[in-house]
Amino acid sequence: MAAINLTKMDQEIVQKIIDHGGKGITKCIQCNACASVCPVAKAGFPLYGRLLFRKIQTGHFEEIIEDSSSWACQACNRCTEICPRDAKPFEMVFAFRRIQANELAISTSAFTPLMNLHATGHAVYSEASKELRKKVGLPEVPVTSIANEKAQEEIRTLLDNSPMAELGIF
Amino acid sequence: MEKCGIYLGCNIPFKAPDIEQSFYKVFPALGVEIVDMEGATCCPAWGTAPSFDVDTWLAVSGRNITIAEAKDVDIMTGCNSCFGVMSEAKHMIDHDAERKKTFEKNLALIDRKYTGNSEVYHVSHVLYEKVGMERIREKLKYTLKQLKIAVQPGCHILWPSDVMAVKEKNTFFPTILKELCEVLGAEVPHYTKLNACCGMGAMRSTDAARSIGLVKEKLINIKEETDPDMIVTTCSSCYMQFDAAQKLLREKGEIDFEIPVFYYTQLLALCMGFDPKNVAAISETPRDAIIEKIQSEARLSN
Ligand code: SF4
Ligand code: SF4
Numbered sequence: 001m002a003a004i005n006l007t008k009m010d011q012e013i014v015q016k017i018i019d020h021g022g023k024g025i026t027k028c029i030q031c032n033a034c035a036s037v038c039p040v041a042k043a044g045f046p047l048y049g050r051l052l053f054r055k056i057q058t059g060h061f062e063e064i065i066e067d068s069s070s071w072a073c074q075a076c077n078r079c080t081e082i083c084p085r086d087a088k089p090f091e092m093v094f095a096f097r098r099i100q101a102n103e104l105a106i107s108t109s110a111f112t113p114l115m116n117l118h119a120t121g122h123a124v125y126s127e128a129s130k131e132l133r134k135k136v137g138l139p140e141v142p143v144t145s146i147a148n149e150k151a152q153e154e155i156r157t158l159l160d161n162s163p164m165a166e167l168g169i170f
Numbered sequence: 171m172e173k174c175g176i177y178l179g180c181n182i183p184f185k186a187p188d189i190e191q192s193f194y195k196v197f198p199a200l201g202v203e204i205v206d207m208e209g210a211t212c213c214p215a216w217g218t219a220p221s222f223d224v225d226t227w228l229a230v231s232g233r234n235i236t237i238a239e240a241k242d243v244d245i246m247t248g249c250n251s252c253f254g255v256m257s258e259a260k261h262m263i264d265h266d267a268e269r270k271k272t273f274e275k276n277l278a279l280i281d282r283k284y285t286g287n288s289e290v291y292h293v294s295h296v297l298y299e300k301v302g303m304e305r306i307r308e309k310l311k312y313t314l315k316q317l318k319i320a321v322q323p324g325c326h327i328l329w330p331s332d333v334m335a336v337k338e339k340n341t342f343f344p345t346i347l348k349e350l351c352e353v354l355g356a357e358v359p360h361y362t363k364l365n366a367c368c369g370m371g372a373m374r375s376t377d378a379a380r381s382i383g384l385v386k387e388k389l390i391n392i393k394e395e396t397d398p399d400m401i402v403t404t405c406s407s408c409y410m411q412f413d414a415a416q417k418l419l420r421e422k423g424e425i426d427f428e429i430p431v432f433y434y435t436q437l438l439a440l441c442m443g444f445d446p447k448n449v450a451a452i453s454e455t456p457r458d459a460i461i462e463k464i465q466s467e468a469r470l471s472n
Contacts, residue, residue, distance in 0.1 A: 021224045039367035043380040072376040074367055075216040075254065076325035081341060090330075094220065101222045109375050113218055121211035123218050124180035133187045137448045142183040142190070143206045151209030154233065154280040161279055162226035164219065 010059025017056055022095030024087030028053045034079035034089040045069035049079055049089055052096060066105050070097040104167065111169060118170040121145025121155045172300055173203045174246040175238035175288070177256075180212050181406045182248050189248060189406060192435040192449040193293065199309055199442060200301045207237045207245070213252040217372055220255065224262075228269060229276035231259035236277070238288040245290045248435075250405035251371065253292040254326030260290055261333040292327050293435060294404040295336035298346050303353045311443035312469040314356035320398040320429070321347045321358055322412065324405030325367055347404055350434060354441050355471075361395040363388050370411035385415045386424060393427055400430045400460055402437055409433045417454045430457040440464050 017025045028050070035041045035049035047055070047069035055064050070093050079089035100106060113123035122145065130140040145151035159170060174197070182189050197204050213231060214220065220227040234256065238245045247253040263270050264286055277284060291299075297306065327334070328341045338344040342365055348358045367373075369384030389412070392398060403409050412431045419425045432440075432450065439449035446461045463469075 039369065039373065039384060042367070043369065043373060043377070043384055045377070045380065068376055071217075072373040072380070074325060074371050074373055075220075075251075076367055077254070077329035078325070081329040081331060088330075097221050098223065106221075107376065110217055110221070113215065117212055117214060117218050121209075122180045122184070123212040123215045124184055126184055129184035129187065132185075132452060133183070136188045136191045136451050138187050138191055138194075142178055143208045144178060144183065145209050145211040146183075148209040151211060154209075154282075155211050155230065157280050158226065158229045158233065158276060159219075161276070162219075162223055162229070164222045164226055167222075 010057075010061065013056055013059055013061045016099060017092060017095045020095035020098040022088075022092035024085070024089070025053065025056060025092050025095075027085045027087040028057065028089070028092070029085055030054055031084060033082050033084060037078040037082060039074050039076060039078075040069060040072050043072065045072050049093070053089070053092055056092075056096065065100060065103065068107060070100060071107060071110075073097065102163075102167065114169050118156060118159050119152075121152050171201055171203045173205050173243045174291070174296055174300075175207045175241055175243040176204045177207055177210055177234065177238070177245045177247045177252060179247065179249040179252040179406070180215070181410065185410065186406055186433070186452060188449055188451045189409070189433045189436060192433065192439040192444070193248060195439050195444045195449055196435050196442065197296075200297075200305055202296065202301060205241055205243050207234070207241075210234050210237055213249075213255040215251060216255060217375070225269065225272045225276065227255075228259050228263055228273045231256050232263055232273055232277060232284050233280065233282060235260060235288055235290070236282045236284055239285050242287070244288050246293055246296050247290065248293050248406060250292065250324040250326035251407060253290060257290045257333045257335065258330075289335050291335045292404065294327065294346055294350060297350060299336050303349070306350075306353050306438070310354065310441050310471050312441045312464055313471045314351075314354045314441065314464065315469070317356045317400070317464075318396060318398040319351045319356045319358050320361060320392040320396050320401045321351055321364070322368065322401055322403035322405070322408045323347045324403055324408045327404065347402070347434065351402055351437075354437065359396045361392055363391040366391075368408045368411045370407040374411070382415055382418060385411050386419055389416065389419070389425060389429070393425075393429065398429060400432055400437075402432050402434055404434045406433060414454045428455055430460045431455055432457070
């Protein structure tokens with residue numbers, strides 16, 4: 001088996017990760033500290049922390065682009081807290097997730113919250129909440145964007161003018 | 171009177187409004203005026219804008235922060251995820267000049283301006299830092315003496331600690347929630363998996379079985395090591411996971427016990443004497459028996 005030469009990082013992919021918010025990717029020395037505290041690793045997903053960063057550093061991108069492990073990342077930042085290189089692994093996982101998202105390598109369950117966000121300003125909304133709220137003595141709707149046309153327009157303006165609009169999700 | 175802008179997020183107002191009601195009861199009684207943040211949206215949740223584009227995330231989070239700024243108040247979030255998302259967004263806006271430029275351009279599209287004057291706090295931070303133990307103790311009607319609590323602080327108020335408004339001395343051995351429970355009179359023993367993730371959030375929607383596996387392990391660890399009267403958390407997601415997953419696991423015969431779950435301010439509201447029909451009315455895992463025990467004559471503090 002040929003040895004992997006870490007100095008020959010796939011510059012294009014690494015740059016892509018940096019552009020999507022993962023600027024620490026070149027700092028990662030594969031120590032595995034991040035994976036040792038990561039719930040994604042603990043739960044048995046195949047592509048977590050260090051392993052993901054190694055695939056990226058060595059240019060093995062096509063083989064991982066469809067993997068759903070990054071979508072299980074809890075954004076808990078345990079990894080960032082303990083990374084001895086201040087590589088901010090959480091940011092790298094999310095940078096990879098953003099690249100996947102922009103190629104629509106996402107689960108279909110991700111679409112409803114996005115459409116809700118665009119329509120109401122809330123990713124989670126259900127009509128059934130009105131009854132629940134009444135039951136505990138609250139007004140049927142809270143004073144958030146759900147009851148506020150202007151707020152809904154503002155959020156649509158932000159989303160419609162963002163790169164997300166080009167994906168045709170809303 | 172101290173003021174705080176209440177940021178509700180999505181889960182609390184639409185799925186667990188009894189938590190929201192507990193804020194409205196508890197805080198004014200403790201001397202904190204709750205200021206509504208009209209027109210606030212989703213934080214936006216990690217699985218939405220932050221998963222696609224950093225600048226869109228910052229625009230939506232920053233817009234929410236400007237609502238508090240206009241009222242000259244700090245933000246108090248009830249959801250750990252909202253706290254994490256907005257704390258990180260604010261940190262980025264305040265420390266990355268390039269991002270800030272784009273952010274300001276985006277906010278101009280909706281005629282808003284960011285000043286940076288409002289800090290992001292979590293409900294538990296406000297209780298711990300702004301209200302303080304003394305004021306909480308003074309307002310208690312019932313005591314939790316001889317009751318045992320397993321605490322679940324939740325991930326997003328702990329890490330990354332450099333963006334947190336109120337810091338734990340050791341984020342891997344957090345004590346704020348423990349102290350908040352102890353002031354109610356309860357015993358709060360340590361358990362091995364105190365810091366373990368409950369599996370809610372993105373993992374729950376990506377792979378339900380793996381997510382439930384994590385909470386099952388944690389529940390069994392809690393039961394074996396502490397056998398508590400209840401689980402108490404300051405995270406609405408952890409709350410929903412611990413509450414709903416127990417039902418699932420019992421139905422499948424994977425656990426044979428039942429531990430009532432409370433969001434911290436629900437428990438505090440009960441100890442202050444508020445009506446459970448308002449502040450602790452919705453749950454999958456039954457809470458009636460323990461609520462009755464808490465609000466019993468034998469537990470009156472004076
Ligand atoms: S802890 Fe940091 S340096 Fe170590 S493997 Fe993870 S990202 Fe790389
Ligand atoms: S932020 Fe994501 S990658 Fe980092 S420890 Fe948490 S779950 Fe793992």
